[in-house]
Amino acid sequence: MDKDLETYQQRMAELEAANQTLRAQLAAEHQAHQHTTQELQQVRHELQSLQTQPSAQALYWVLDNLPAAAFWKDHNSVYLGCNQQFSKAAGLASPAEIVGKTDFDLPWKREEAEWFRACDRQVMESNTPELNLIEPQRQADGNQYWLETNKIPLHDSQGVVVGILGTYMEITARIEAENQLKQLNEALEQRVDERTQELQSSEARLQKLAANLPGLIFQFRLEADGTRSFPYVSEGCRDIHELEPDDFVRCFDLVHSCDRDALEQALQVSALTLSGFHHEHRIMTPSGKLKWVQTIARPEQMADDSILWDGLIIEVSDRKRAEKEQQRLLSILEATPDIVGICDAQGNHLYLNQAGQTALEIAAEDLGQVKIQACHPPEILEKIETEALPTAIQTGMWQGESYLRSQSGQDFPVSQVILAHRDEDGNLEFLSSVMRDISDLKQAEERIRQKEAQYRQIFETVIDGLAIVNLETGEMLEANPAYYQMHGYVDQASIPSNPGAYIHPDSQPIYQEFLTTVQAGHTFSGQTTNIHRDGSLIGLEIKGLPYNYQGQPHALCVLRDISQRVKLEAERQHQEQALRWIVEGTATQTGEAFFKTCVKHLALALNMQYALIAELIEDGDQQIGKTLAFWNGSDFGENFQYNLAGTPCYNVAHNHAICCHDHSIKEQFPEDNVLVTLNAESYVGIPVLNPGGKFLGYISVINTEPMEQDVELQVFILEIFAARVGAEMERMQFEQALLASTEQIQQQAQREQLLNQIANQIRISLNLDNILDTAVQEIQRFLEVDRCHFAWYIEANHNNDGYWHITSEVQVAGLSSFIGKHAASSFGALTDRLLQQEILQLDDISTVDDDEVKAVLTTLGNKSMLVLPVYAESGKFGVISCIHSQAVRPWQDHEVDLLKSVVAQLKIALNQADLLAQSRARAEELETILTQLQKTQSQLVQSEKMSSLGQMVAGVAHEINNPVSFIYGNLTHAKSYTQDLVTLIESYQQHYPNIPPKIVNIIDEIELDFLKDDLPKLFQSMEVGTERIREIIKSLRLFSRLDEAEIKQVDLHDGIDSTLTILQTRLRAQSWRPEIQVIKEYDDLPQIECYAGQLNQVFMNLLSNAVDALEELDQTRTWQQMENEPSIIRIQTQLLGQLKHPAVAIAITDNGPGIRKNAIEHLFNPFFTTKPVGKGTGLGLSISYQIITETHGGTITYNTETGQGTTFTITLPIRQ
Known part of the structure; x- marks a missing residue:
């Protein structure tokens, strides 16, 4: 309720403030209205007094300085005149335009015009002023305004009404403020009614709430003299304090003696700081019960300096007992070495005892940021989520072993119990877990397990x-x-x-x-x-x-x-040696080195004389063995091939099985010349298979003596070597396939690169010669042919016979060039075949059936040739020719397909080149027309603009010059008259020292001594000001000659100086930069013949651009930098008498940032500008260029350097 009351009071204050603001605005408007009325009466008197004065200028001066719009009409409501404010509202250029018009001729609505005229008639007929009329009016800007109008009848010298004088002020804002005030008042009244109802309802709810609260609500007042009272206490005091509400002040006597000082101190702090009161203490009720109570109250300073607390008291005895019990249990949990934790169903830590915080390396303040999931290794977390938690939630408890992970990543085993806790409705409330570190137990079990495993291993092995x-x-x-x-x-x-x-x-x-x-x-x-x-x-x-x-x-x-001890020892040593040889033989080598190392160590491991690794080659019906490595007992032998028919290796290859012959191998295979040559006696062969069972090759070991060793051991060793050899052979096959695939991909990429190169050339330039050159170069490089060229076929006409014109060609060194024209008849039937769009593919010219074609091509030195025709839609025809002269070159299908793709691209290029030629011709024609139109338009616009500017400047200068000349001419007389008066006063003071007190007071009031001292300074200041105005007028008059059409002899320095005078406001110091310095280095120049106004326009453009450039630079510099290196414009003139035709040069230099490189080439183009929108039109330099070069036959050049500045140099002939 207090919060609602505060909101209500705040809203009431806001509405009252708004009401006061509107009333103030209304009062101001009323005051302005009274002031306007007074001014109107004053104007009326002034008008009547001015009727006898000949100066109409004074009348208009008075009217134009009125804060209100003024007008006057004759007895027919025809306007006789108005001031500037009224003409502006009526949309007229000047007050003079109002004469002779009626209200129907002005932008008012017709009904408004009729209303104005009716009011006029009423005023004139009743001869009574109409004041403070509130009426609407639509003005020239199209908007509707509210006006406060005053109309007064005008009388002639006989008192007859001859017209009407009116004024009005625009009061739209006041009308809107009054409407808004009315709306706010209505809203305020409605809000007051609503808040009254809300307060009544809130009070009823408060009474109900107080009766049902499990405590008591009170108001406690502490008077300035320390008197305490309870203005209000709810009935809950009977249950808690066993006191009646009207006797509740005794509650302080019930406070436990040990808590009284703390209570009093807390109450004093709240009273002094007006901060909230929160306190818990014990009380002893009259019946002898000890209770804990909690008091919450908020103080408020009253107008009589007393303090009033609104608060609530509740009994917290049960909570205190629970907190005590909880603290006892918590101390037990914190003291136990076991890890105890509590979390919610989402895995958020709710509690973790000190042992857990230490073991998991989690600080108490970081507990809320670490979830349960981060305290277990991933594999244990899966067990917790899939087994432990579901079991605990379903049955209430899960017990088992798991692992915890500390924040540093250290895992340790625990014995864990998880309990699920539910609320009264059976919903899962939280989970608790007790964990004991069993690292020592696990380590002991592991040691026992390792020992048992060790003993078992010893026992078994x-x-x-x-x-x-x-x-x-x-x-x-x-x-x-x-x-x-x-x-x-x-x-x-x-x-x-x-x-x-x-x-x-x-x-x-x-x-x-x-x-x-x-x-x-x-x-x-x-x-x-x-x-x-x-x-x-x-x-x-x-x-x-x-x-x-x-x-x-x-x-x-x-x-x-x-x-068997000796025998076993010998066999053990041999086995160890064999294992070492196996490791060395299958070391991480590849290719031929691996195979050689393998056969050598295989022979050593098996104690055999020879060892070989071979692959199988199918040669028709024959199976050929090709050795990859061969060990001949002391060194590596040369690899060889042999027919497997009639050899033990055939059985290995055919049956994919081990073949073992421990003696008499030569007798068993008498046709095997290899066995005979090696004087073999025993043989073991094993197939080399891949994991899928595919036969890759075989391994054979051969000895000159019968086998005495364990055959099973030998087979085992061979199987190890075979597995390693198979992996290496399969790797080599895969590598070969990969190389072949890579080569195909590279070829495809090269083909695509070739096509992309040609396509990109078409997109980039559309220059047919460049495209053809690129095409033949890329084709020759890609196909590696001896010669590649492109030729056009030129049909026969009445001037010459048909011929082939080779325009693009690339050939290898040593071959002569075919560039040029070649008669079509010299190629015989070859030309006819090509004109029929036939692809000519000749792998070997010596095998060509057509003797004539063969002879022609042989004469040219060609051995292989591939020619593809190229047709364009325009009818052009050409060919791409690939020629091999040094050897026969069979053409591959992919090469022919590639050239077909190239021909397709070239056909596109031919068509686009034709279209481009047509488009360029049309574009050049349109560009010429457009340039001429833009140039003409810009000249017309600028000429008209400058002509208007010249007329306006000349008119302004003339109008200003007259009063200034009048003032300047009278200053001398005024100065003389004033000096005479001062002399007279001094004479009076000298001859009449006893001045009457009244005159002494006047002397003191006007500060005569100060006036005598300041008057000369005042006149001197006025002379300087008028001189400055005369100089500006002179500059304006010089600059205003922009529209003079005739050539005159003028002094260029005058034109430059007048331009600088006009630009003086831009040159002087600003708040953000110092003054731009102008250095003039003038030569002794004669007067030159020129269009003075146009040259002034050029000077204005160049100097304005220089100022813009310097301001752009200064915006990036500090004040200190600008003072150290000030912005400077240097103007130099020079007589160039050494030329054939005497001329003058004008150089304008600035030390600005220079012109950007990307803008230089467009500098004199029409409409090109580097300035922001609205600041430059892009016509200044273009028109300046035309004025200098075309109009005056001179030159304008520039020199710019980034960071150093720009110089524009103009040369003009002295005579035109």
């Missing part, structure tokens, strides 16, 4: 046999693979469970001793003989020790085959 034996039953419970292998078995299922079954009888006592010793808790060491599955005997070294297996005592038995 150790070369010694390991077995776990039950000491009670003597059965083997588990063994490692080495144990099974050394006995010839595969796994536990295939070996007898009791080791005694494969222990040699001689070693059975040793086995019993082993069991007894270990069962006693001791370690056993010894040797035993076991029986292999194939019946052979195995000498073993045995060691036993106690071992706890699944909570029961067992024996761990370690067996080592000492009979």
Whole structure:
């Protein structure tokens, strides 16, 4: 309600202010009206007094200086005159035009004119003035205005009414203000009614609100003397304070003793600063209940200096207890080392205890900016979102392990519990989570897991046999693979469970001793003989020790085959060496280097004499092997090819399978000359396939001795090499295909580049010769032919026979040029074929059937030739010829297609060139006409403008000169008269020292001594002013000779000086720049014959442009820069007597920014300007150029330098 009241009061104040403003405007308008009436009466008296004066000028001077429009009519309402304000409103050029007109001749509406005339008649017939008439009028600008009109009858010397005098003032603004005031008053009254109703309704709502609030509303007043009272207290005080409203002042006695000082201090601060009062304190009710209450109030200074608080008191005991309990729980959460957090359903942190802030590296003030999603690694976040949260939301809780991620990116495992909390309606309110860092536990588990894995790996991979034996039953419970292998078995299922079954009888006592010793808790060491599955005997070294297996005592038995120790060691070393060779042989090399390295290390790894890698070549029905690398035992051999028929390599290639012959290979393949040459005894070949099974080649290893090594190991090594070789061969094939594809793409790009080059040339220039030159150059470069040229066919006429005219040609060095004309008859039937638009493709001229054509082309030295005809719509015909002279050149289809595309582009170029020629001829004709029209129009416009300007300037100068001459001529007399009066006064003062007091007072009032001292200065100032006006008038009269048509002898310096005088206002200092300095360096010039007015126009244009340039520069400079380097215009004249015809030169130089390069070539063009719109027409320099060159037979040149300035130099002959 208070807020509404404030708004209402503010709005009332605004309306009242607007009302006062309008009243002030209305009063001002009324005062202006009274003033106008007074002035009208004064004018009437002045008119009557001026009737006896001969000076009409004085009358018009009075009328034109009236602030109101004035007019006078005769007894028929015909206008006799008016002042300037009235003629302007009537749309007349001057008051003189009003004479003889009636209101019907003026721009008023007809009904307005009739109304004005009716008022005139009423005034004249009643011989009574009509004052303060409010009437509308449409004036010359087409707008409707409100006028306050006064009309007074005019009388002759006999008192007879002979006409009417009227004045009016435009009061449209006042009428609108009065209307607006009326509307505002109506709106104000309506708003007052509305606010009264709103206040009544608001008061009722306040009473209802106070009765239903869970607290009490009060008004507390603190008087200036400290007296306290409660003007209003709601009934809630009974429930909270157990006090009646009229006894509520006792509430201060109920305040807890520990809270009284704080309450009083808060109340004083609020009273002193008039700031809001917010306080919580305890009270002890009369019944002995301790309660927490919260007080919120806003103070306001009253007119009697008392302070009134409007406020609310509510009980917050429950909230305080909850806050205390919450603080207790919070202290527990903050003290726990576990991470406790709360978030909403969108993942926004609502709470995170200190342990969580430390672990996640999140400051308390940044908690709201970090979402839950940023506290988990991505893979864990997916688990949280897809498993944990849905489970918690559905069942109320999820428990498991996850990972957290700190702000620095450090991940650590946690044991996590997520709880979903719902409100009374069952809606999800928030989620809480308790997490414990289990990094130490995870590390311990990982160490155990690693140890177990390590032990298992050792158990599975150790070369010694390991077995776990039950000491009670003597059965083997588990063994490692080495144990099974050394006995010839595969796994536990295939070996007898009791080791005694494969222990040699001689070693059975040793086995019993082993069991007894270990069962006693001791370690056993010894040797035993076991029986292999194939019946052979195995000498073993045995060691036993106690071992706890699944909570029961067992024996761990370690067996080592000492009979094979040496052999195994040798094989291990060989395997290690073979692996090194495999790594070296398949190192990251490519191409031929890879294949050579591969065969060398393959032979070393398999201990073979020869090794080769080959690819398969299909040659008709034959299959040929082509080696890519060959190792001959000590070095790399030369690559070779051989027929695979009757060789073991044929089986590899045909069956795509490994072929192995461990001995007698020559006898098995007697037709294989390679095996015979190499004296081969054993052979292993393996196919090289890609991942899709495609055959790429093969690898063969050959030895001069039978194989003794493990064949499986050799095959394994070969498979490794084959996989690597296959990858390399496939890479090389892909590389070759890529190169071929790249070459095709490059060819296509080159073809498109050629066409684009020709098309761009057509778009850029449309110059047919340039297009043809570009075409033959690009075709010769792209096709790499010996010669390429373009020839026109010129048909036979009565002057000459038909011929071929070669206009564009490119040929390789050493070939002569064919540029020129060649008779068509010399080419025989070749010309006829081309005229039939036949494409002539001759791959080998020696094979041409037509002997005549063959002979002609052979004579020209051509061996291959490709000719395409080019027809234009205009009937022109030509050919593009590509010729090879040094060797036969078969033409490819893509080359022919390319030339066809080029021919299509050339046909477009021919057609566009014809159209361009036609367009240019027409454009040149139109441009000539347009230029002449623009030139004529600009001359007419400028001539008319300057003629009008000259007439106006001359008239103004003449009108000003008369009164100025009058003033200037009388200044001398006035100065003399004044001096005589001063002398007389001084004489009086000398001879009559006792001056009467009245005269003394007059002397003091007029400050006689100051007047005597200041009068000479005043006259001197007036003389200087009139001299300046006379100089300006002289300059204006000189400059006004713009429309003089005859040639006169004039002094150029006078014309320049008069122009400078007119431009003086632009040259003097401005608020933003210093004065532009003008330096005149005049030579002794004779008078020259010229059109003086036109030359003055040229000087004005050049000097104005110089000022514009300097102002443009100064706008970019500081005041200090302008003072250090002032803007200067230098004017130099010189007599050029050394010329054949004597002449004079005038140079006008400025130190401005210079003329921009892009504007120089257009400088004298009509309508070209660098100035903003509205500041320049672009005709100044163009017309100046015509005046100097065409009218006076002189020259005008310029010299400009960027940043240095511009000089315009004019030369004029002395005699025309």
